[in-house]
Amino acid sequence: MRTAKFWMGTLLAGALALGYGCGSEANKDPTPQDAPQQQYPDAGTDAGVLLTLTDAQIARVLQVANEGEVMLGQYAAPLATEQAVIDFNNQMVTEHTAVKQRLDALLAAQGITPEDTTLSLQLQTDVQELMQILAGPNAPPAGAARDLALISAQLDAHARVAFLADSLLSPQIVNPALKQEATTERQGVQMHINSAATIQSNLVMPPATP
Template identity: 75%
Template sequence: MRTAKFWVGTVLAGALALGYGCGSNAENPTPQEATQQGPDAGTDGGVVLTLTDAQIARVLQVANEGEVMLGQYAAPIATNPDVRAFNEQMVTEHTAVKQRLDALLATEGIVPEDTALSLQLQAEIQQLMQVLQGPNAPTGAALDLALISAQLNAHARTAFVGDSLLTPQVANTALAQELTTERQAVQMHIDKATDLQSGLVMPPATP
């Protein structure tokens, strides 16, 4: 159990550090740093990250692609059947969402555009994958815990970005509805992943 707890802490803390505490550098600025350096910096001392519908669309694409990537990696190696099933579900559902989103964008004439934010989200997933595939990656029950924690982190990050940046700024009506639909699905995935994680950290006591 000590090993399992260590790994859930490592994955979640490391992922949050990737999202919120990356060191500043000119080649890979965080979204906040890029905004401060660009024309969208706030005039009241705060930072405003302004996104167009095309940029919002790319963030949604990246979020779905990342969750599919995690699922494709995790499902074949998970030893817990519930963790395996959850990751298989993520591959199926987020692939379908990505296809639906792409069709909507084509209909609406929206061409996705990368920003510092979408690139940062891609980098976070890639670094999570490096942790999961690295030489010190866990095995057995600890691996299952790391896999579900990675999915939980990815979904929580998507929810945070959606609530704080995407929903307040989306202009296209159809894209706004798609964003709402995806946010509801993400919340269901968060709830399910949280339950699975809790069960792995503190399994039910046997009589």
């Protein structure tokens, strides 16, 4: 039964992943290599060219990523029954709220006014759609299957943000203070990925009791 629940959660998590693959690649399994190929016309890119962002636009993406994790944590914690999943989501609310506040203070000090792009707006939409799926008619029932889906959604969301940070955001940042902040946030995201992966693994195969 636990194996069946694992695959249910994995399939749901796959549907929830904040992917950006499109066009002829739609039938492939979503992979990081597919992620940045989406065209965002308002940022002045041509089809097939990676998105070019200014510091102001990157700042907004960082804001939205943190806001999304706060929203997801607030939404998911009451739906969970496993204490580790509840605690993780509450932790995401606390830590990403603090990071957002620190980021906002830095932006004010550096005179950077965040600017929306299609990417930041899409990230907002993705989180809202993800939460709708988690509570929708096809979501797993309360219990182990839902807990697995919730932590898998967190893992997917953090992994996508990590990939965007590594491949798209950090390489383009010009302002040194913003670059350092992005590096610090990326390190925090990795810690969250590691914690979520451990919780997911324990839900799939609980540690043996002595």
